[in-house]
Amino acid sequence: MIESPSITPPQAAVPRGATLRSGLQANPLLAVGGALVLLIVLVAIFAPLLAPWAGDAGTATHPFDVLHAPSASHLFGTDQVGRDILSRVLFGARVSPLIAAVVLVIACAVGVPLGVVAGFAGGWVDEAIMRVTDVFLAFPPLLLALALAAVLPASLTSVTIAIAATWWPWYTRLIRGQAASVAGRPYVEACRALGISRLRIIFRHILPNSVTPLLVQVSLDVGGVILTASALSFLGLGAQDPVPDWGLMIAEGQSYFTPDWWLVTFPGLAILLTAFAFNLLGDGLRDLLDPKRSFLR
Amino acid sequence: MPPLLQICDLTVRFGPVQAVDGVSLKVAAGPFGLGLVGESGSGKSTIGRAILRLVPSSSGRIMFDGREVSSLRGAALKAYRRDAQIVFQDPDNSLDPRMRIGTTIAEALHAHRIVPRQGTSERVGELLAETGLDAAFAERYPHQLSGGQRQRVAIARALSLQPRLLVLDEPTSALDVRTQARILKLIARLRSERNLSYLLITHNFGVVSELCEKTAVLYLGRVAEVGPTDVLLGAPAHPYTVALRSAVPEVEVAGRRSRIVLPGDPPDAANPPSGCVFHPRCPLAIARCHTEPPVLRSVGPGHQAACHRAEDVLAGVPMPTHRRPARASRARTGQPRAGQAL
Amino acid sequence: MTGRLAISDLEISFGSRRVVAITDLLLDHGEIVGLAGESGSGKSMTTLAVLGLAHTVGATVSGSIKLDGQELTGLAPEALREIRGRRIAAIFQSPSTAFSPVYRVGSVLTKAVRLHGATKSEAADRAAEAMRQVLLSPDLMRRYPSQLSGGQLQRVAIAVAVALRAEILLADEPTSALDVTVQAEVLDLLRELRDSSGMSILFISHDLAVVAELCDRVAVMRQGLIVEQGPASQVLSAPADPYTAELLESVPKLASTQ
Numbered sequence: 064m065i066e067s068p069s070i071t072p073p074q075a076a077v078p079r080g081a082t083l084r085s086g087l088q089a090n091p092l093l094a095v096g097g098a099l100v101l102l103i104v105l106v107a108i109f110a111p112l113l114a115p116w117a118g119d120a121g122t123a124t125h126p127f128d129v130l131h132a133p134s135a136s137h138l139f140g141t142d143q144v145g146r147d148i149l150s151r152v153l154f155g156a157r158v159s160p161l162i163a164a165v166v167l168v169i170a171c172a173v174g175v176p177l178g179v180v181a182g183f184a185g186g187w188v189d190e191a192i193m194r195v196t197d198v199f200l201a202f203p204p205l206l207l208a209l210a211l212a213a214v215l216p217a218s219l220t221s222v223t224i225a226i227a228a229t230w231w232p233w234y235t236r237l238i239r240g241q242a243a244s245v246a247g248r249p250y251v252e253a254c255r256a257l258g259i260s261r262l263r264i265i266f267r268h269i270l271p272n273s274v275t276p277l278l279v280q281v282s283l284d285v286g287g288v289i290l291t292a293s294a295l296s297f298l299g300l301g302a303q304d305p306v307p308d309w310g311l312m313i314a315e316g317q318s319y320f321t322p323d324w325w326l327v328t329f330p331g332l333a334i335l336l337t338a339f340a341f342n343l344l345g346d347g348l349r350d351l352l353d354p355k356r357s358f359l360r
Numbered sequence: 361m362p363p364l365l366q367i368c369d370l371t372v373r374f375g376p377v378q379a380v381d382g383v384s385l386k387v388a389a390g391p392f393g394l395g396l397v398g399e400s401g402s403g404k405s406t407i408g409r410a411i412l413r414l415v416p417s418s419s420g421r422i423m424f425d426g427r428e429v430s431s432l433r434g435a436a437l438k439a440y441r442r443d444a445q446i447v448f449q450d451p452d453n454s455l456d457p458r459m460r461i462g463t464t465i466a467e468a469l470h471a472h473r474i475v476p477r478q479g480t481s482e483r484v485g486e487l488l489a490e491t492g493l494d495a496a497f498a499e500r501y502p503h504q505l506s507g508g509q510r511q512r513v514a515i516a517r518a519l520s521l522q523p524r525l526l527v528l529d530e531p532t533s534a535l536d537v538r539t540q541a542r543i544l545k546l547i548a549r550l551r552s553e554r555n556l557s558y559l560l561i562t563h564n565f566g567v568v569s570e571l572c573e574k575t576a577v578l579y580l581g582r583v584a585e586v587g588p589t590d591v592l593l594g595a596p597a598h599p600y601t602v603a604l605r606s607a608v609p610e611v612e613v614a615g616r617r618s619r620i621v622l623p624g625d626p627p628d629a630a631n632p633p634s635g636c637v638f639h640p641r642c643p644l645a646i647a648r649c650h651t652e653p654p655v656l657r658s659v660g661p662g663h664q665a666a667c668h669r670a671e672d673v674l675a676g677v678p679m680p681t682h683r684r685p686a687r688a689s690r691a692r693t694g695q696p697r698a699g700q701a702l
Numbered sequence: 703m704t705g706r707l708a709i710s711d712l713e714i715s716f717g718s719r720r721v722v723a724i725t726d727l728l729l730d731h732g733e734i735v736g737l738a739g740e741s742g743s744g745k746s747m748t749t750l751a752v753l754g755l756a757h758t759v760g761a762t763v764s765g766s767i768k769l770d771g772q773e774l775t776g777l778a779p780e781a782l783r784e785i786r787g788r789r790i791a792a793i794f795q796s797p798s799t800a801f802s803p804v805y806r807v808g809s810v811l812t813k814a815v816r817l818h819g820a821t822k823s824e825a826a827d828r829a830a831e832a833m834r835q836v837l838l839s840p841d842l843m844r845r846y847p848s849q850l851s852g853g854q855l856q857r858v859a860i861a862v863a864v865a866l867r868a869e870i871l872l873a874d875e876p877t878s879a880l881d882v883t884v885q886a887e888v889l890d891l892l893r894e895l896r897d898s899s900g901m902s903i904l905f906i907s908h909d910l911a912v913v914a915e916l917c918d919r920v921a922v923m924r925q926g927l928i929v930e931q932g933p934a935s936q937v938l939s940a941p942a943d944p945y946t947a948e949l950l951e952s953v954p955k956l957a958s959t960q
Contacts, residue, residue: 611950
């Protein structure tokens with residue numbers, strides 16, 4: 064007697080690709096977060112067109128328009144050398160998210176393979192990798208990044224390298240736990256029994272089943288990296304003037320804070336909004352990928 | 361004719377625990393079924409995994425078709441995978457939740473280059489049909505299937521490599537009773553269609569009674585008794601077999617027989633008792649049992665038992681049963697009654 | 703006479719989806735009644751409803767559940783708490799998850815007794831006495847759940863019911879996760895309890911053989927309905943309903959009998 068699939072639960076066969084749309088509809092956090100992130104990306108791309116004083120993001124200065132409060136011609140006011148803050152904030156969207164992207168790509172590229180190998184292999188390989196990871200994790204991240212950034216010439220590249228170097232161990236530890244858990248599951252044991260190669264098991268079974276918490280963590284970390292990069296720039300270790308890095312703008316504007324509040328506030332809000340957008344995206348992704356929702360498992 | 365699978369003095373050690381301690385068994389060429397019956401800690405699952413080289417054996421020999429497989433590696437080990445396969449107990453977790461059924465089955469086919477890419481979906485359809493599932497299931501995800509259907513997929517996947525030996529580790533324990541019956545029927549059909557030999561690991565005597573010519577009863581990593589299934593059930597030679605058999609509830613004889621209740625709990629595998637490992641719970645234990653581990657010896661044609669008093673058991677020496685039969689009167693005084701105030 | 707549970711016209715629903723519809727089920731004083739069925743038949747939901755806990759999983763209950771004539775549905779939470787545990791006790795399938803791993807099992811036992819009105823020394827005595835009644839040494843009370851086997855834990859769970867002098871015990875698949883020899887002991891224990899203290903037991907199981915061994919009467923459930931009910935010896939040897947017959951047919955039979 065052949066069983067036909069009509070006995071299966073109400074969900075019909077899942078057509079490939081159609082699930083993302085329905086997932087978005089069911090998930091407002093993801094939709095809002097995604098929309099905001101998209102907005103930030105668009106701002107970054109179209110900054111030259113959107114900024115009223117595009118040159119101010121570069122080397123232009125206006126000595127006669129110094130420290131003007133927000134007005135019609137300068138919506139966010141001007142800074143201590145007369146540059147339009149709105150334009151600099153808009154151009155800043157090119158700087159911070161890009162740093163975050165590069166940092167996270169590097170951190171994943173280093174951390175994930177190490178974590179997968181450690182979790183799957185177990186034994187001394189696991190021990191060796193995790194002890195190295197532990198050494199890195201023993202340092203407070205900001206302190207380590209600071210130390211690294213301080214020995215490198217002050218620039219955005221240095222900041223990127225420094226933060227990436229402190230960020231990868233967290234992913235190794237996260238992935239290693241997941242990979243170890245997946246490696247113990249019956250379907251992985253079944254693959255071994257069937258003679259499927261270890262490499263294939265890692266790529267087709269361990270990785271896809273371990274990566275969900277990583278995706279969520281990465282989205283949430285974008286905000287964290289931006290804040291860390293801003294902190295380093297604030298301390299003078301990262302971007303140098305005239306790069307419109309938000310953290311640097313806050314650093315430069317802090318001595319003017321009373322009474323010229325706009326130098327610090329608008330870049331600060333930009334950081335806040337960006338971190339918030341990615342946090343929402345991360346939360347939405349977590350809900351979407353929750354197996355109980357079952358669309359994309 | 362040499363046995364298809366033979367294990368000799370197999371031991372498997374996990375740290376301080378001796379999960380399998382000197383087990384020797386034979387599985388004949390197909391069609392044939394050997395049942396492995398035991399409770400938790402008996403080592404039955406570990407034996408199945410050791411045969412499939414999923415856990416390393418500490419010592420002893422595992423011989424498939426006359427050749428030693430316990431130390432195979434690389435390509436030779438991969439080739440062995442085509443001879444012996446396994447179906448696990450848990451249908452919910454033996455399939456990757458992120459892969460479609462068809463891909464899961466095809467993975468094994470491709471790993472051994474059994475079919476070219478073009479012929480894959482056809483072959484997958486054939487395998488599904490063989491286990492009673494429509495080819496349309498290939499496009500589904502595991503969570504869209506019922507437990508019984510998932511177990512059929514696991515069987516189809518194991519059979520895709522055309523193994524001559526199939527280890528079935530409690531294949532129906534996690535399933536509803538009607539689904540269990542259907543899966544057991546499937547196994548019986550596959551056995552005759554494919555001339556299959558299998559090692560059926562279970563705690564259920566009814567299952568081995570239906571599907572296995574021979575059965576071995578395991579206790580704490582050792583064979584207590586092995587022999588033709590009907591002999592084992594009808595005229596056991598080991599007190600544990602008798603007690604186990606007596607403990608199994610049955611619909612037909614319910615309430616009409618008294619039961620042997622083994623005192624205490626199954627022993628700690630890390631700290632096995634001295635002498636015969638069963639002696640602390642054995643209703644027939646004598647002084648010798650405390651010090652001298654019994655050897656598995658012949659007690660009849662094709663029938664072996666590891667017990668100093670096997671002859672007594674065979675002769676039907678009475679074993680102390682529980683103090684009351686299955687149903688009793690309710691009159692009893694002196695005990696606190698239900699509903700009384702605290 | 704205590705320990706009489708009468709269920710009539712019970713309906714349990716999730717929104718508009720009805721999952722249980724029992725017209726009539728009776729557990730009399732000192733009886734062991736089996737509720738048999740496959741997964742999804744609604745047996746566990748029925749247990750939750752009797753305990754007044756169906757709402758915790760989002761289900762709504764209508765109909766009547768009477769304990770010794772007292773209506774339980776619609777009872778205020780405080781009143782239900784008095785009854786739950788004290789008059790109706792429950793044990794479930796997984797003994798290891800029934801106990802919090804950070805407390806010694808003895809403390810759970812004594813706390814339960816104290817919660818229902820006993821003093822500290824009385825509770826300690828009752829607890830030790832209950833342990834002995836389930837054939838466990840009171841010394842085991844000092845152990846943590848991880849230090850006890852499945853069978854021992856299940857017996858401690860039964861000891862809680864004994865210590866509270868519960869009139870009714872709801873046992874939801876209490877032996878499904880246990881080895882067969884351990885299961886035999888637990889079943890024996892349940893029979894012993896009924897015989898010595900008159901406790902009524904509603905025994906839920908998918909295993910017809912266990913139901914046959916233990917229960918006086920059995921009700922077979924399928925998709926929320928009771929398809930057949932009656933004395934166990936009758937229903938399980940000469941079933942009137944084809945579903946019951948199919949279930950019995952599916953149980954693997956031992957070819958040789960002893």
